[in-house]
Amino acid sequence: MKKKILTTIKLFLILTLLVGIIYPLFISAISMLFFSHQADGSMISLDGKIVGSKLIGQKFTSGKYFWSRPSAIDYNPFPSGASNLAPTSAKLKQLYVNRKENFAKSNFIKNSSLIPNEMLFASGSGVDPHITPASAFLQVDRICNSRNFNTTQKEELIKLITRIIENPQIGFFGESRINVLMLNMELDKIK
Amino acid sequence: MIPFNEIIQVVIFIIGLIIAAPLFGGYISKLLSGEKNILTPVFGKVESLIYKSAGINPSEEMDWKKYTFSILIFSFTGIILLTVIQLIQSILPLNPQKLSNVEFTLAVNTAISFVTNTNWQSYAGETSLSYFVQMIGLTVQNFVSAATGIAVLLALTRGLVTRQGNSLGNFWVDLVRSTLYLLVPLSAIFAIVLVSQGVVQSFSSYKEITTLEGYKQIIPLGPAASQIAIKQLGTNGGGFFNTNSAFPFENPTPLTNFLQMFSILLIPASLVFTFGKLIGSKKQAWIIFFVMMIVLVLGLIVSTYSEYSTNNIFHTSGLMEGKETRIGILNSVLWSTATTAASNGSVNAMHSSLSPLAGLVAMFNIQLGEIIFGGVGSGLYGMLLFILITVFISGLMIGRTPEYLGKKIDAFEIKWAIVAILLPNTVILLFSALALRTNAGLSSLANSGPHGFSEILYAFSSAAGNNGSAFAGLNANTVFYNLMMGVGMLIGRFGVIIPCMAIAGNLVKKNITPASKGTLQTDNFLFALLLLGVIFIVGALTFFPALSLGPLLEHLLMNNGITF
Numbered sequence: 001m002k003k004k005i006l007t008t009i010k011l012f013l014i015l016t017l018l019v020g021i022i023y024p025l026f027i028s029a030i031s032m033l034f035f036s037h038q039a040d041g042s043m044i045s046l047d048g049k050i051v052g053s054k055l056i057g058q059k060f061t062s063g064k065y066f067w068s069r070p071s072a073i074d075y076n077p078f079p080s081g082a083s084n085l086a087p088t089s090a091k092l093k094q095l096y097v098n099r100k101e102n103f104a105k106s107n108f109i110k111n112s113s114l115i116p117n118e119m120l121f122a123s124g125s126g127v128d129p130h131i132t133p134a135s136a137f138l139q140v141d142r143i144c145n146s147r148n149f150n151t152t153q154k155e156e157l158i159k160l161i162t163r164i165i166e167n168p169q170i171g172f173f174g175e176s177r178i179n180v181l182m183l184n185m186e187l188d189k190i191k
Numbered sequence: 192m193i194p195f196n197e198i199i200q201v202v203i204f205i206i207g208l209i210i211a212a213p214l215f216g217g218y219i220s221k222l223l224s225g226e227k228n229i230l231t232p233v234f235g236k237v238e239s240l241i242y243k244s245a246g247i248n249p250s251e252e253m254d255w256k257k258y259t260f261s262i263l264i265f266s267f268t269g270i271i272l273l274t275v276i277q278l279i280q281s282i283l284p285l286n287p288q289k290l291s292n293v294e295f296t297l298a299v300n301t302a303i304s305f306v307t308n309t310n311w312q313s314y315a316g317e318t319s320l321s322y323f324v325q326m327i328g329l330t331v332q333n334f335v336s337a338a339t340g341i342a343v344l345l346a347l348t349r350g351l352v353t354r355q356g357n358s359l360g361n362f363w364v365d366l367v368r369s370t371l372y373l374l375v376p377l378s379a380i381f382a383i384v385l386v387s388q389g390v391v392q393s394f395s396s397y398k399e400i401t402t403l404e405g406y407k408q409i410i411p412l413g414p415a416a417s418q419i420a421i422k423q424l425g426t427n428g429g430g431f432f433n434t435n436s437a438f439p440f441e442n443p444t445p446l447t448n449f450l451q452m453f454s455i456l457l458i459p460a461s462l463v464f465t466f467g468k469l470i471g472s473k474k475q476a477w478i479i480f481f482v483m484m485i486v487l488v489l490g491l492i493v494s495t496y497s498e499y500s501t502n503n504i505f506h507t508s509g510l511m512e513g514k515e516t517r518i519g520i521l522n523s524v525l526w527s528t529a530t531t532a533a534s535n536g537s538v539n540a541m542h543s544s545l546s547p548l549a550g551l552v553a554m555f556n557i558q559l560g561e562i563i564f565g566g567v568g569s570g571l572y573g574m575l576l577f578i579l580i581t582v583f584i585s586g587l588m589i590g591r592t593p594e595y596l597g598k599k600i601d602a603f604e605i606k607w608a609i610v611a612i613l614l615p616n617t618v619i620l621l622f623s624a625l626a627l628r629t630n631a632g633l634s635s636l637a638n639s640g641p642h643g644f645s646e647i648l649y650a651f652s653s654a655a656g657n658n659g660s661a662f663a664g665l666n667a668n669t670v671f672y673n674l675m676m677g678v679g680m681l682i683g684r685f686g687v688i689i690p691c692m693a694i695a696g697n698l699v700k701k702n703i704t705p706a707s708k709g710t711l712q713t714d715n716f717l718f719a720l721l722l723l724g725v726i727f728i729v730g731a732l733t734f735f736p737a738l739s740l741g742p743l744l745e746h747l748l749m750n751n752g753i754t755f
Contacts, residue, residue: 003246004261008268011245011363015370018241020331023375024392024417027382031392031416035383039392041412041440051403055389055439056410058402065404069516078397078409079315079433082513084543084664086642087502088745090754092512092544096505121512124437124540130516172196172203174445175519184403 057129063146066139068180073126081126107142130177136161197521216464222372234371252358255696261362266306273302273328286321287396296673303677305332307684310429310659313668317411317432330418337425338369340568347572348469350695351596354703382420389443392416423454426566428536428659436539455535459564474714482719486563487532490552494524497548503752513541531556534566536659543662551742557656559730572691576608581725597703607690614686615655616733618679622651631671637664640755645741654679
C-alpha cells in the first residue's frame with residue numbers, strides 16, 4: 001500500500017514535469033520564435049503607445065466612431081462575461097427595445113428592422129471585436145455628420161469599409177465581418 | 192434562411208469526421224499497443240525512463256481490482272495535490288496578478304472537476320487562478336484525466352477479447368502511453384496552430400491600456416494555447432478565460448473555431464475504430480459510429496431549426512445574444528451540439544441564451560449519458576454498457592442466451608451496467624429536486640420561470656455527465672453548489688468507472704464461444720436500431736418529465752410571446 005502510494009506520487013510528479021512544465025514551455029518557446037506578436041496578445045500601437053489588442057473589442061460611445069456591439073461587461077474583460085439572459089427574458093426584451101430605438105435614432109435610420117441582430121444583442125465574450133459589414137454601413141451617416149465630412153470624404157469612408165471587410169477564412173469558414181478598432185483607427189486617418 | 196457557406200461548414204465537419212475517425216482510430220491502436228511507431232524514436236526512451244524513475248514494472252499484469260485501485264489512488268492523489276496548490280497559490284510563483292488563495296470549497300470543486308474530466312468552472316480563470324495553477328495544476332489534469340478514460344476503455348476491451356484470463360493490462364502503462372504517444376504530440380501541434388491564429392501564450396502580467404476613445408481596459412493574458420489544445424482534444428472543456436472559446440484570445444478566428452470543434456470529437460470518434468481494431472471487427476465499429484452519428488445529426492437538426500425559427504417575443508430569428516460575430520449562428524449550434532454530445536463542455540456561445548430547443552438538445556445530449564461520442568474513452572465505455580443492455584433485452588425477446596463478441600452476458604454484467612447507467616441519472620434528478628426545494632439552491636438563479644428551472648437541471652446534468660458546460664447565469668460559486676456539484680461529478684465519474692471495471696473483471700474470465708446461427712448479430716443495422724431504441728427509451732423515460740418543465744415549457748411559452 002505504502003509502495004503503491006509512493007509510486008503514484010512519483011509518477012504524478014514526473015507527468016507534471018512533462019506535461020505541466022516542459023510541454024507548455026516548449027509551446028512558449030516555439031511561439032516566441034515564430035509568432036511572438038500573436039502569443040503576446042496581438043497588441044496594436046499608435047504613435048508608439050499600445051492602444052489595445054486587435055482581438056479584444058473596445059467601447060466606443062462618441063458619435064465620431066463606429067460603435068461596437070453591446071457588452072454585458074462594458075468591454076472590461078476582467079473577467080470576460082455575457083448576460084446569460086434567456087430567450088424569454090423580459091429584461092433582455094427591454095434591453096433589445098431600448099438598443100433598437102437608440103441605434104435607429106442616433107444613426108438616422110428610419111426602418112429599424114434593417115439593424116442587424118448583433119448590434120441589438122450582447123456578445124458571448126463581452127469583447128467581440130467585430131460587427132457585420134451591414135452594421136458598419138448603417139453608421140456612416142452619423143459619422144460623416146459628426147466629423148463634418150464632405151462627399152469625397154464620405155466616399156472615401158465607404159471605400160474604407162469595403163476594403164477592411166474580413167471575408168470568411170479560406171473562402172467559407174465563419175462570417176464576413178469588420179474589426180471595429182481597426183476600422184476606427186483607419187477612420188482617424190481620413191483627412 | 193441558413194446562409195450557404197454555413198451549410199458547407201457543417202458538411203465538411205461531418206464528412207471530415209467520417210474520413211478521419213477510421214484512419215486515425217486504426218493508428219491509435221498502434222500507438223497504444225507498444226508496437227513500434229513513428230514516435231518510438233522520440234518517446235521510446237522517455238517512456239522507459241518514466242517507468243524506471245517511478246519504480247513501475249511495465250510488464251506487471253493487473254486484475255480488475257488492482258487496475259481499479261490504481262485508477263482511484265491516482266485520481267485522488269490528483270484531487271488532493273490540485274486542491275493544495277490552489278489553497279496556497281499566493282505564495283507560489285507565476286502569479287503576476289498577485290491573485291489571492293482560492294476559497295476551500297471552490298478549490299475542492301475545481302480539483303474534482305478537472306480530475307473527473309468534467310471541467311465545470313465555478314470560477315473565472317482570469318480573475319481567480321494564477322498561471323502556476325492553470326499550467327502546472329489544470330493542464331496536467333487535462334492530460335491525465337483524458338488518459339485515464341482511455342485506460343478504462345482499453346481495460347474493458349481486454350475483458351472482451353481475452354479468453355479465460357485474469358489480467359486487464361497495466362494501468363500505469365496505459366496512462367503513460369496514452370499521454371505520451373497520443374495526447375502530447377497532437378496537443379503540441381494544435382497549440383502551435385492556435386498561437387499562429389492569435390491564441391495567447393504569455394507569462395507577462397495583464398496589459399492595462401487606454402483605448403482609442405480613452406477608456407481604461409485590462410487585457411488578461413496567460414499561457415493559454417498549451418492548455419486550450421488539450422482542453423479540446425481531451426474532451427475536458429475548461430476554459431483558460433471565463434467565457435471559454437467565445438473569448439477571442441481563446442478562439443480568435445473562424446479557422447480556430449472549426450479546428451477546435453473538430454478536435455472535440457476527433458479522439459472520441461477515432462477510439463470507436465481503435466476498439467474495432469482491437470476486437471478484430473471493423474463492422475462492429477461502424478455500427479457504433481453510425482448510432483453515435485445519427486444522434487449527433489438529429490440533435491444538430493433540431494438545434495438549427497430552433498435557432499433559425501422566429502422567436503415570438505423578439506419577432507426575429509437567429510438571436511445573437513451570447514454569440515460572437517466571427518462565429519455566427521450555425522457554428523454556435525454546431526458547437527453546442529458537439530460539445531454536449533462529447534463530454535467536452537467548452538462553449539463558443541452562451542448556452543443559456545440559446546433558443547429553448549437548442550438548449551434542450553444540449554441538455555439531453557448530456558443526459559443520454561455522454562455516449563454520443565462522449566468523453567475520450569469514457570464515451571465508448573459508456574456506450575458499451577448500453578450495448579450490453581441492448582444485447583440482454585434482445586436476448587430475452589428471442590429467447591437466447593445473450594452474448595456480445597462471443598462472451599456470455601449474465602446477470603452480473605447487467606446489474607453493474609444498470610448501476611452505472613442509473614447512478615448519474617439519479618444524481619441529476621435528486622440533486623436538482625433538492626436545489627429546487629432549498630433557499631441555497633434557488634438563490635443562485637439568474638433567470639426566472641422555466642429557464643430558472645433549466646439552469647439547475649443543466650448544472651446537475653453537466654456534473655453527473657462530466658460535461659462541464661452550463662446555463663451560466665446560475666451563480667455556482669456558493670458552498671451549496673460547490674459541494675453538491677463536487678459530489679455529483681465524483682459519482683458521475685467513478686460511479687461509471689468502477690462498474691465498468693467490475694464488468695471487465697468478470698468478462699475476462701469467460702471463454703469466447705464462436706458465433707452460431709442462434710447468435711444475435713451485433714454488427715448490422717437491426718442491432719443499430721435496437722441500440723438507438725434502448726438509448727432513447729432510457730434517456731426519454733428518465734428525463735422527459737423534467738425537460739417538459741424546463742426547455743419544452745419555455746419553448747411553448749415563447750411561442751405565445753410570454754416573458755419572465
